[in-house]
Amino acid sequence: METFAGLSGFHWALLGAAVAVIGGGIGSAMGITYVANVASGILTEDPDKFGPLLPVVAIPGTQGIYGFITGVMVAFVMKPGVEGGWNALPGVCGFYIFLACLPVAFNCCISAIYQGLTSVGAAGMVAKRREEAGRALVLPALVETYAVLSLITTIILLIVAVKPAIDAALKA
């Protein structure tokens, strides 16, 4: 089996998927913890604010989903459609998959943490003025932009760049 830097293509692909899921998951868990702490304080004083607070608390969770989507894409879309399956994947092609997963892994981790911190401010707005819930959600949603862009980049890299490279390598 052809390896790259000591790892097979399958190993590199697994590593890429794992890093994407771990990065997104850590970021989301931290982000949600920050805002959920504040939200629990607000709800102690004013339980009626559960509805408007829920989207603000949930929004840092999306990065974890992006990491999961990346992991699923690697598992189902990037699997070589030739005899031998993953074992046929050359080491260098697996490395390409790993590189393509990095935007989601890093960007989703960092952006979810900062989105959690931004959501804390937004939750404060909701606590004071319930009618501001819509506007409050826009501010952390701006941080989301960069997580979405990283997911789009990872998907484009996997489908447009890595997949054809794998097909070409397997044909050769």
Added chain:
Amino acid sequence: MLDRGYSPPKLEKGMKKTAPGYRRPSLRSLKSYSEPVRYGYAVGRIKVLESRLLTPHRLNRLIEADYSEALHILDEVELGDYLMGARVAGEVDVGLIRYLRDVYSLLEEMLPEDSCLVDFFLSRYDFHNLKVILKSRMDGKEEGLLPGLGRLEVEELREGIDEPKLLPPAYRAALEEIKEAQLSPQETDMVMDKHFFSYRLQLAEGEKNAFLKEYARTAIDFANLKTIVRGRKLGKGREFMQLVLVEGGKLGKDDLLELYEKPYDEMIKALGKARYPSTLMSFMEGADEIVRLTDFDRRVDDYLMELTRRARRISVGMEPIFGYVKAREVEVTVVRIILMGKLHNLSPADIEKMVRKLYVE
């Protein structure tokens, strides 16, 4: 395995095997990430409670109203429940103390156990009560005790004065200094204040919070300035000032001692240039000392409130909680001034001159 000539340190009896400090990751060193976890819950509650604070609009109505109308206006906020039916100054004070007690209990309930903020606020009452008890043993009068507000009960403090081992180290140090030097009631007052301010600075440094440190140091500066004015009035010498001035402020103790011996004009000029606005320094001039010091207290409170307000832009951390408790304390001060003014038939204009800045703009 390669022998690199490294031998692990030998652990003596009682020593724990831990990583060196630089290898031990501390969540508190990552402050911006740990603050939402430590203070998030409390900040959430504060955000809701802040909307129930006394507003400047309501304050103006209070100033203009007569006494019974003022009580009706206070019914619109939480304070009203505590002042219901209060007719004389004593009843107003009892209601306000009950209210403050509830504010501090709430603070204690929502903060993490290792936070120093409760001590930062409550130690003031302990030092005050210690002062009252000590002075009462000197002159036989026990006036102005504030029971139930401090960290320790009055009885515990009484026992602590006889048996200092029962008290926390900072309180003990103050008592020991006073006992050793055999001070007069007035000097006891000043030395106790010195220990209180030092203790608060120590708490702020332990918490490693820049805002809290800034607040504690600024409060020390103002306390020192007030001490200087009182000291000059009483004709005290440099040695006495050495004993009562607090260290740790932004204005160095040595610089202050040097200025103490200089003429008034020179001192005011130097202090005005040093750090604080000259309007604050103007309290040193003028005829009536009591009026000047009362006015100075008001300006200091306003200055510290301005400092607290500036920290409001921090969305989560100790600062908004500190701001809320400070807001409640100022609320109590302001309502007391207004109600006492009404009971003594002062005009709204006179009351307005004494009123402090509120946290809410």
